[in-house]
Amino acid sequence: MSAFRLISRPLQNSRRHLSTSLPSRLAAVTQKTTPEALSAAALHASGPMRNDWTRDEIQSIYDSPLMDLLYHGAKVHRENFNPREVQQCTLLSIKTGGCTEDCKYCPQSSRYKTSVKAQKILDSEEILFAAQRAKDAGSTRFCMGAAWRDLAGRKSNFNKILDHVKVIRSMGMEVCCTLGMLDEEQAKALKNAGLTAYNHNLDTSREFYPKIITTRTYDERLKTIDNAQNAGISVCSGGIIGLGEKGEDRVGLLHTLSTLKQHPESVPVNALLAVEGTPLEKQEPVSVFEMIRMIATARIIMPKSMVRLSAGRVRFSVPEQAMCFMAGANSIFTGDKLLTTPNNEFSDDKKMFDLLGLVPKPPNFAQGSDKKQVPVYHQSQMPKCFKPRKDDAASESA
Numbered sequence: 001m002s003a004f005r006l007i008s009r010p011l012q013n014s015r016r017h018l019s020t021s022l023p024s025r026l027a028a029v030t031q032k033t034t035p036e037a038l039s040a041a042a043l044h045a046s047g048p049m050r051n052d053w054t055r056d057e058i059q060s061i062y063d064s065p066l067m068d069l070l071y072h073g074a075k076v077h078r079e080n081f082n083p084r085e086v087q088q089c090t091l092l093s094i095k096t097g098g099c100t101e102d103c104k105y106c107p108q109s110s111r112y113k114t115s116v117k118a119q120k121i122l123d124s125e126e127i128l129f130a131a132q133r134a135k136d137a138g139s140t141r142f143c144m145g146a147a148w149r150d151l152a153g154r155k156s157n158f159n160k161i162l163d164h165v166k167v168i169r170s171m172g173m174e175v176c177c178t179l180g181m182l183d184e185e186q187a188k189a190l191k192n193a194g195l196t197a198y199n200h201n202l203d204t205s206r207e208f209y210p211k212i213i214t215t216r217t218y219d220e221r222l223k224t225i226d227n228a229q230n231a232g233i234s235v236c237s238g239g240i241i242g243l244g245e246k247g248e249d250r251v252g253l254l255h256t257l258s259t260l261k262q263h264p265e266s267v268p269v270n271a272l273l274a275v276e277g278t279p280l281e282k283q284e285p286v287s288v289f290e291m292i293r294m295i296a297t298a299r300i301i302m303p304k305s306m307v308r309l310s311a312g313r314v315r316f317s318v319p320e321q322a323m324c325f326m327a328g329a330n331s332i333f334t335g336d337k338l339l340t341t342p343n344n345e346f347s348d349d350k351k352m353f354d355l356l357g358l359v360p361k362p363p364n365f366a367q368g369s370d371k372k373q374v375p376v377y378h379q380s381q382m383p384k385c386f387k388p389r390k391d392d393a394a395s396e397s398a
Ligand code: SF4
Pocket: 099, 100, 101, 102, 103, 106, 107, 108, 109, 146, 147, 148, 149
């Protein structure tokens, strides 16, 4: 069969479709857009901020026709944010591998044979140089990640991290950490150092969670989120799709996040990047349409949260990423690596921003549950690891 015939067949079919008389086609369209036929996405897109969503309501939004969901996600996004602004957050793994936990997607777990080898914590100079490089490339948030279950027995490393928080905050960046479980005291110490946000993902629904992690409970995760929020730190919490969960598990995750006493300030939506050697190495990648469904649903039910197009972005083309931004994503991770998995190059992201007319979102220092002013340190109060850049030092002494 010639290429022309292959192309022309759908046209012939659609012409056959056109034989329906025009008035009756218009009537059908009109009938489908009457208020009675509104999708759940349309019905819930204009409501007030809520923390009492039911699972059925979220399921009905999630199941809305995709283009309708995308449209209403975009509408809610525009009502709550400048749609041109996308936050750039750079994530650096400051302590890689050797983790005692058994998260089945993670190449950093010491239980699986992957190419990731356990390393010592990075030294201060390397961390602060990476933060400065991220800032120079347009990032407004810098996140330090460590492959730890928690901070027990890590006092001296924790103190170093507190110093790094002070320095990076003083560079004029938002600072985030992801260091495992936090108790109340540790959360307060991070807040006092000037931490903007703490990342602690729920990963998936409470029901599916035991199939992915057995070394810490869902409630322990929620406790860390509670400790961070009570200390006045913004919380970044989301999950991963493509772990083998069902649609109802994705809805379950969104239900838990959207019924927290305070919605997370940011909600990362990750698509699994299956890594060789992990128990999930053979998982099929998710499609961009599944990402759009998650992003738009999250946008409608948590209208003021930053929704972050996170791991797996590297697999999506610029047009696919554009649809995710349209659906309500307004944050990305930048930097060549996302902890240990590949990520988009800074330069490619710059080109994408230029092409789509996006601009980096400025930092927001007035956040956290109590909106307390976070400290800004004068150079004389800075920890030893701080080395002022020449231009900064000149302006301080002037
Ligand atoms: S996801 Fe975090 S806690 Fe789980 S194994 Fe990886 S590094 Fe450890």
